[in-house]
Amino acid sequence: MKYFSLIWSNLLRKKLRTTLTLLSIFIAFLLYGYLAAIRGAFAGNISMQGAERLITRHKVSIAQLLPIRYRSRIAQIPGVKNTVTCTWFGGIYQHPYNFFPQIVVNQESYFDVYSEFKVSEKERQAWLNTRDGVIVGRSTARRFGWKIGDRIPIQATIWIKPGGSQAWEFEIVGIYDGQDKETDSSQMFIRYDYFDETRLFAKGQIGWFVVKVADPQNSFSIIRQIDTEFANSSAGETKSETEKAFAQAFAKQIGDIGKILIAILSAVFFTILLVAGNTMAQAVRERREELGVLKAIGFTNAGVLGLVLGESIVLSGVGGFAGLGLAIIIIAQGDPTHGALPVFVFPASDVLLGVGITIGLGLLAGIFPALQAMRLNVAEALRRM
């Protein structure tokens, strides 16, 4: 690229201005990477087995409980392969900051339904044999330095024991891994039978059902059949949906963070566009005579357009790739909150989009100054006032 040194030398002309512009572009793309990871963590941008699993909850709200006896009735619906019950435990380990999800599940079939959680056969067996045993995810185990055999105290916030005690204790019998790095491995699973026996109230009540269907194509009709089955039921009507839809609804409830982040990013990129556009406009304005000389030498109008656009793209590319690069490195270190964002990755699709934005930013910021340079009349540019 024989014109590169010409383009580069122009960027070095005003070092301070170029540095400041590069810095703002760099920071914008670093922020972009970070927010993309956060959005992924919240918006259920997580690879899920989606349509294969249905969530059946109380029609009024997820906080209302349903009787566990619904489980056998759901299991009888044709096309249903497996059903497990889940209940939010909501306990605290030492300090409320140490949040991680604890869910009460059916130990015999939970990992069949959630096959993306990988746990060894030996540990699964140990769980079946240990009533107060729990299986925790790798990221949480690492976070608190837990290992198999540890007994961990959990302070209940909902589920008190007879006599009012909030102190529960569980033994770690297994640690599961996610099938890939986008799979959440922060959860802890408690056995339902032990939980139901030990809690003071609401015995026989659970939070929601997870229904695995044999063929996702039938999900819609199965959803209808489940909800019809419990229509007008005094123990609670149900609302079923695919897990993906459920996760999205959940994401909406927590404030539609994805949209907010996109709004923030749009504002950031718009500002950066103005900064870079201004830099390029100034660059062309103060260089009229030089651009005139290039044309006098024989550079075509299109050639001059290309030089200015090239300069703009190099400017945005250097800042943008540095920002994306650092974002990739930082995000690869994992969740900065140590637990609140269990899935914290920079999705490849967002990296690609970032590269696209980098080039788009360069083109947009440079196009008007470049057109101006292209239309510049040589004789006038070279005329001394």
Added chain:
Amino acid sequence: MSAAENGREVLVRVKGVGKVYRRGSEDIHVLRDLDLEVRAGDFLALMGPSGSGKSTLLNLLGGLDRPTEGILTVGGDSIADLTPRELAAWRARHIGFVFQLYNLLPTLTAIANVELPLLLTPLSKSERRSHSEAALKMVGLGHRLKHYPRQLSGGEQQRVGIARAIVADPTILLCDEPTGDLDRKSGDEILSLLQELNRAQGKTIIMVTHDPHASHRAGRTIYLNKGQISDTMPE
């Protein structure tokens, strides 16, 4: 017309050229019905009062601007008929400009400035380097290749400007007051250099100047007055 001139072909032919600028509602006729012939190998000085249209004529000859009327051919090419793109390529091939204020790119070294016109040619990087170096040596700046314009004196900068103008071996050198910003000594050196290029290499040179001393170095002096060319100094 001397005998020497008769032997040489006519390179530049200007016939009935007019140039009108519009300033607001007013038309300014800078050049009217102007005729001029320049032969290959001429060293021509163009004089005339300020505002008489010398730069305007030079711009027309160099294809930087188009005449309002008339015919303008250089080496047989009718400039007015070329598209902007063809005109740019034509300039790259045939014209070398030397400016009063040198107009070097301040961000590039001497040799990189001289190399600029060669970027438009298919020459390889090393060929471009060796051509540029040769051009700088020819103007006596073989020892200043890596200097930036601000590290050079005015005379040296103008030498770089001349090296840039001749590096692609153009047909004509167009110089707009090349010594106008230099002291007498540096100006003389530049004029000697142009004379040398004209004599030893047969370069055709058209030079605008205000300085009678400079015009003496040229083979022929013409005067521009009231939009027309004459061979004698106007009263």
